[in-house]
Amino acid sequence: MPRRAPRAKWREVELWNGRWVLCRGLRDGLPVFGWGDAPAGLVTRSQLAEQRLRRRRGQDPVALLVFRKRGCGEQVAELFRVDQAVPSRTRTPALLASVAAMNKAHRTCRRCGHEFDRYLPTSTWKCWPCMEATGDFGTPDHAA
Numbered sequence: 001m002p003r004r005a006p007r008a009k010w011r012e013v014e015l016w017n018g019r020w021v022l023c024r025g026l027r028d029g030l031p032v033f034g035w036g037d038a039p040a041g042l043v044t045r046s047q048l049a050e051q052r053l054r055r056r057r058g059q060d061p062v063a064l065l066v067f068r069k070r071g072c073g074e075q076v077a078e079l080f081r082v083d084q085a086v087p088s089r090t091r092t093p094a095l096l097a098s099v100a101a102m103n104k105a106h107r108t109c110r111r112c113g114h115e116f117d118r119y120l121p122t123s124t125w126k127c128w129p130c131m132e133a134t135g136d137f138g139t140p141d142h143a144a
Ligand SMILES: [Zn+2]
Pocket: 109, 110, 111, 112, 113, 114, 126, 127, 128, 129, 130
């Protein structure tokens, strides 16, 4: 019984870091890897997102990950260099801090300064007891 020939021809490619690795051939000029044999330092788009990273502007894939998904046939994912990626814009500490500050402002009564666990009406920025105490329940703009 002869051994089953590999589907793709293995070949050696030089990586960006000068390392030589075996890949499963080239596709669109990019080395193709399978699950488990993609070199360290290369991740898919969704793996970048899991690490709170995103592609740098103009960052192109350096390799392809080819795998089979039950019922879907062959899947191809682009592989990117993780060292070229940048922190995701939507998760920067500065942005998180400003969102937190805004949330806090929306929950803090302007009169008594108490912080509530839900948003206060933006017409008065006051909690209910303070609105009752001052008689100011907020005036809709059109009635002013
Ligand atoms: Zn209050």
